[in-house]
Amino acid sequence: MSKKRPLVAMAVLIVLLVTLLAPIFPMSSASAAENKNLIFDEANLLSEQDRNELNALANQYSAERQTDLIIYTTNNEEQKSDELLTEEFYDNRAPGYDKPHGNTVMLTLDMYNRDVYAAGFYKGEEYVDNSRVDKITAKIAPDLSDGNYRMAFEKFLNLSYEYLDLKPGVNPDNILFKTWFQLAASLAIGGIVVGVMTYRSGGRVTVNRATYEDSENSHVIDRQDRYIRTTVTKTKIEKNNNNGGGGGGGGTTAGGHSHSGSSRSF
Template identity: 40%
Template sequence: MRNFQAKWLVTLCFLLIFMAIGGVSAFAAVDQRVYDNANLLSESEIAELEAVAAEHSSKHGTDFLFLTSEDPEAFDVVDYMGDFYDEWAVENGQENAVLLTMNIATRDVYLAGFGTAETTLDNQRVNLVLDRIIPEMQRGDYAGAFRETVTTASRYMEFRPGVNPENIFFKNWFQLAVALLLGGGIVGFMVYNSGGRVTTTASTYFDGDNSRVTGKLDQFRNKTISRRKVPKKSGGGGGFGGGSTGGGRSFSGGGRKF
């Protein structure tokens, strides 16, 4: 009986090892993540971006992809992105991906999350990423914008789904300020109480029964009302939202002009 259990455990270990190796091989088979059809990046910039994308892709089990075009004809960037992804997913056997698509001719950009990234990089987080990269794109720093896409999206994906990663409570400076305020408050409280407590008040020396005060009067004099105009929220922000590709694959997303 013991020999059977030992053999079963050994067989199970080998199966787990083969499954792990197979999973790594399938993921490592994606050897291209930058499809710069618009020739916006230099060879060195592509190499650097490929390395950064590979590092964070391995970290999340989600490929970070970039697709550029310079087609002067107006076309739907979301449809273009969806058709590319459907073909890419079949060729690579991978569903989890973050895909940034842009057409430099029409200055459209769209960021989408597929597979598990549809949840870890939802519509809200997509638009937060776009807030960061659009200024770089407007300056023509496409390599910087693409690199920022990877690092920022990767950081957001580490937070629990549904949580705003830009919440002030997650900021290091805010946490430090709270710690300093709490520390200062505790020290101040200790210093205040170290000198003893004052027990005398005005009532200690005031005899209400024998004083010459015969009455009290509270009289309402006037009332001041101030009015403040509440400003309306300005427009702008992201557009499009998520959807589904022609192949039926759903995604989160957001798009802008830059």
């Protein structure tokens, strides 16, 4: 009996340690989902390393926002529209963070027509609506045109991750939501407060211009305005050469799943 007591005590100690350390070292949902495939590079645009790194980032962001972030590239041999390619992918492969046909934000790259289409389903449609997916395609189109696919896909993941954390209907490009602006504003406010405190701590200044001025003998002796010339400058207004322009809008898949959407050529 005495031999069993040390074993029982050790077992109890291990249970207590696990219980106490669990909040400190939690198993993240990203780790649990790290083997989930979210990058479907059927057009072979990425190296194996790029694919693996993007997939890891997509899994991390998907877990934190509880929305699958998917990238799908295709050579589109059947020459379908980019919207139809996206809708068929969603209907047939049933992505979703915690269930089939669930929360999803998806990027489809059609290499045959050189079109890109971004769409959001369910939570993705609510938070990454037509306006926001249009911003996404506009921001990644230049990289796609230059063949910088890895950079474009990473931007898509970062922008989707950002938009999924912003209240629907809010303009994500508003300067008030930029981290650098918030930091600068905080530093400015802090500087003003410190300046006011420093100014007040130095005592009140009672000397001014009138202290040493002889008002009876000081006056303006002459005033003169002389016209020289008028100068007119012209500024050329550059045309907005957007990559293909945004369009498409949302829709509903054949399976009845509503989505936001934006299509753009690159």
